[in-house]
Amino acid sequence: MKMDQKLEEDQLAIQGKIDTHLKWYKAELEKKRLQGRKRRIRPTWRARESVERTHPHLGIIIRGDVDGSVEAIVDVVATYHSSKCDLDVVSYGVGAVSETDVDLATTFNGIIYAFNVQTADSVTHLAAEQGVQIRQHNVIYKLVDDLKEAITARLPFVDKEEIIGEGNVLQEFKITIRGKQIPVAGCRCTRGNLQKKSLFRLVRDDEVIHEGTVASLKNFKTEVDSIKTDMECGVMFENAVDVHFQTGDKLICYNVSKVSDTLNWDLGFQSK
Numbered sequence: 001m002k003m004d005q006k007l008e009e010d011q012l013a014i015q016g017k018i019d020t021h022l023k024w025y026k027a028e029l030e031k032k033r034l035q036g037r038k039r040r041i042r043p044t045w046r047a048r049e050s051v052e053r054t055h056p057h058l059g060i061i062i063r064g065d066v067d068g069s070v071e072a073i074v075d076v077v078a079t080y081h082s083s084k085c086d087l088d089v090v091s092y093g094v095g096a097v098s099e100t101d102v103d104l105a106t107t108f109n110g111i112i113y114a115f116n117v118q119t120a121d122s123v124t125h126l127a128a129e130q131g132v133q134i135r136q137h138n139v140i141y142k143l144v145d146d147l148k149e150a151i152t153a154r155l156p157f158v159d160k161e162e163i164i165g166e167g168n169v170l171q172e173f174k175i176t177i178r179g180k181q182i183p184v185a186g187c188r189c190t191r192g193n194l195q196k197k198s199l200f201r202l203v204r205d206d207e208v209i210h211e212g213t214v215a216s217l218k219n220f221k222t223e224v225d226s227i228k229t230d231m232e233c234g235v236m237f238e239n240a241v242d243v244h245f246q247t248g249d250k251l252i253c254y255n256v257s258k259v260s261d262t263l264n265w266d267l268g269f270q271s272k
Contacts, residue, residue: 076144090110091104158261169251189230
């Protein structure tokens with residue numbers, strides 16, 4: 001409940017800053033009109049061929065009801081600076097979503113954001129046929145949240161490491177396998193569990209000596225799947241006959257999973 005309240009407060013704060021910016025913008029626009037320098041946002045798009053990209057990217061088309069709304073949204077988008085995913089404003093302007101917008105979105109594999117404007121049925125049908133998303137909004141901070149989610153959805157998965165357990169090396173001893181001397185770490189689990197199916201990292205004086213899987217995990221002479229805290233065991237790395245252990249080395253047992261990447265976007269609103 002507290003998290004939901006905090007989220008709502010943050011969203012209201014964002015909308016408040018945007019409203020303040022929009023109020024300032026309208027005041028500045030009125031000054032320019034009085035000075036005879038009326039300026040309007042012209043629908044703008046860069047004509048270029050669609051190209052195959054290997055880096056994550058998102059093209060967006062913005063349509064709004066009035067100049068001030070479109071300008072405020074474009075200003076927010078301009079605060080985006082991230083190397084994780086390119087954000088390309090293909091086109092923006094005042095007016096309803098058109099078939100041309102749908103064609104642009106198809107070309108650039110983009111999304112159309114419609115702010116306080118209606119979309120004709122014929123355009124909606126065309127978008128559905130071409131697999132183009134038209135996202136309707138009437139609150140700017142919700143549009144921004146939607147945009148952040150759309151960008152995040154295009155980010156590749158990243159590796160997340162979860163430490164399962166740790167152990168201290170007590171001594172190294174060797175066993176003979178097929179005529180070869182294989183180093184084995186005699187150690188004690190000091191935290192969590194040491195799991196045979198997981199990955200292991202050998203650390204000495206804060207330096208990683210080796211990482212990999214283990215071929216054997218024994219409690220005394222019994223092969224086991226895991227070792228609990230305060231139990232002693234023998235650990236033998238797989239295909240690492242040249243990796244030696246020293247008393248005081250640390251063994252870290254961990255798993256790696258693929259998770260969605262996160263996006264850090266400092267909106268950086270400016271108010272006058």
